[in-house]
Amino acid sequence: MKYDFLIVGAGFAGAVCAERLAASGKRVLVVDKRNHIGGNAYDRHDENGVLIHPYGPHIFHTNSKRIFEYLSAFTDWRFYEHRVKAYVDGGLYPIPINRTTINRLYGLDLNEQATVAFLESVREARGTVSTSEDAVLSSVGRDLCEKFFRGYTRKQWGLDLSELSAGVAARIPTRSNDDDRYFTDTYQFMPAQGYTAMFERMLGSPDIEVRLSTDYNEVKASIECGHLVYTGRIDAYFGYRFGKLPYRSLDFQHQHLSDVERFQTTGTVNYPNDHEYTRITEFKHLTGQQHQGTSIVREYPRAEGEPYYPIPRKENEALFLRYNALAETVADITFVGRLAQYRYYNMDQVVGASLKAAEGLIQGAAISEC
Incomplete structure (x- = not known):
């Protein structure tokens, strides 16, 4: 089957592009090497029935009414203002x-x-x-x-x-008042049924086909498409021609406490000076779920592993610009998302960049059809 668009990655960037393109009447194929949709924002119930974020906490916040209203078409919301404390000198501080x-x-x-x-x-x-x-x-x-x-x-x-x-x-402000919210954005909500349910609705069009556990490099020769939307690592797409773009990774250690209703007083506690992990998040704060036990995750930063955070240094930005210049010479491919654009994007920023990319593709298709 021929597709108008092949999208690599079923996270925010891929799902937004797929939804918008399908809504414009295009036939879209989405492939993802993982066995689930949602990218790093994927959530699921653990074996004890607690809704968790396997890849660490994802808290939605934005000042963009347009982005909030767009996502509202695919989810109901639960109002949630994230609060974080830091464990310093034996005490917890906002x-x-x-x-x-x-x-x-x-x-x-x-x-x-x-x-x-x-x-x-x-x-x-x-x-x-x-x-x-x-x-x-x-x-x-x-x-x-x-x-x-x-x-x-x-x-x-x-x-x-x-x-x-x-x-x-x-990214982290300092306040002279008692406002202890981690974010001050106008819209601070969590998807009421979870992120995965939201992604399922985004990708639910009959004009979208999703193939999971599928490596793009292994199937690209067998798929005929008019345009490629690539949301993976830009350096990987070009075979690391100029060397690898540096990333920090994380090791997530999840734990369920069956006899503890609440483990900590806020959604996240940072540990700047103690322990090897950077923070502990308790998911029930984020989701509002009622459960007799609780599930937490400790995050251990790593130099190797899944690429989570682009490392913001001048030499890394210079290397990305070499790849970006190369990308601009390739026809019929759009690079969008945190990995493709080597940007420390929040979720709403990924949505905004993806909406812009999809609009450009739709307009370009309309012009070419005239």
């Missing part, structure tokens, strides 16, 4: 750092204005903010940097703050 964090950590009683003054007094001015160390020190000073950021970064990235681009640390 992260991002806020007024509560500072008052409890230092035994102070600062109001909001005094908290602003405190942060101003401990900041280390940087003429140029080029690294994550520059960003953190110029924001919260050295003591808070050492307590909350340096150790976590070293574990997560295998690099010191001084070796990472400033944008990594810029």
